Amino acid sequence: MQKILMALSGGVDSAVAAALLKEQGHDVSGAYIRTWMNEEMPLADCPAQQDIEDSRAVATHLGIDYEIVNFVNEYREHVVHYLVEGYRRGITPNPDIMCNREMKFGIFEKYAREQGFDAIATGHYVRKVPQSDGSYDLCEGLDPNKDQSYFLALLRQEQLAPAIFPIGELQKARVRELAEQFKLPNATKKDSQGICFLGDMNINRFLEYYIEDQPGKIVDPEGKVLGEHRGLHRYTMGQRRGIGVPSNTDNQFFVVVGFNLERNELVVAFDEANAPGLFTSEVEVSGLSFINKPVTETSQILAKPRYRDPAQSITYTPTGTDSAHVVFQEPQRALASGQVLALYHDDTLLGGGFYK
Secondary structure (H helix, E strand, O other): OOEEEEEOOOOHHHHHHHHHHHHOOOEEEEEEEEOOOOOOOOOOOOOHHHHHHHHHHHHHHHOOEEEEEEOHHHHHHHHHHHHHHHHHOOOOOOHHHHHHHHHHHHHHHHHHHHOOOOEEEOOOOEEEEEOOOOOEEEEEOOOOOOOOHHHHOOOOHHHHOOEEOOOOOOOHHHHHHHHHHOOOOOOOOOOOOOOOOOOOOOHHHHHOOOOOOOOEEEEOOOOOEEEEEOOHHHOOOOOOOOOOOOOOOOOOOEEEEEEEOOOOEEEEEEOOOOOOOOEEEEEEEEEEEEOOOOOOOOEEEEEEOOOOOOOEEEEEEEOOOOOEEEEEEEEEEOOOOOOEEEEEEOOEEEEEEEEO
């Protein structure tokens, strides 16, 4: 039996995970990680209060201790600042990946140890697999439609060791069945969408509070002016909607293919296979982190360019202690600087790094 602090998000996945751990005889407590005070900047669609009520109801139903851990200041420092500054610098951050590395498996995990817990648990659809040398691998969840390994690509071995993932070997449909069997109060709650703390709120609405618009020109790859943008932070590579430049008479649509930060210009082209800058076969990756053993030699491995993308065959060549040159077997569309490339061997997550 272990003493486990379960991160209860208010959703059905973490609720079922907690119920399974209790059924297995563990000493389970629940904690809701508070990352946002709605009073700071009112978010009309902020789901936090409902999630708190739902997570508390689950803990009460299961008869486990419950607390709200307030990490608002830490979240602002490690995730919100990273998010805002990334967009300010013209890159596309991934706050969910950073939240996992810095908050759930960082500050929250440290808090649990200080409170005397043996382990933390989450509702992620991933599998932790022990190895003969005492280390652990992290593998994809068995439900391919729910696998969340991509979001844990920047975890380190010391963060994985005290973590438990009770539903990683289950299909989502089975999790829903278990929620009904356990009579959980949130059994029929819909899965959350969007950025971890914003819910369904549009990212541009959030960024308006932090980044002042700096209008500039929208140009094609030859420099022809096509219109005006409100601010480069409002756009990302591959974006088609909301650019503000209409399609032509042949019903060809424009897509974002680049940013000229020095000239504050948004570069767009028609959404075609030969659009300059839209597809790429080679990228540089930096800030690499590995789950278990690092890849230290040129290797043929797999990679997921973004969440929900199928794994791609790549040639991986280390270029430094935390950097590499990656060649995709097939060209990839709209890879954005600042996003994360997750590395795999079969279904085992090796690690990940940031597109430069």
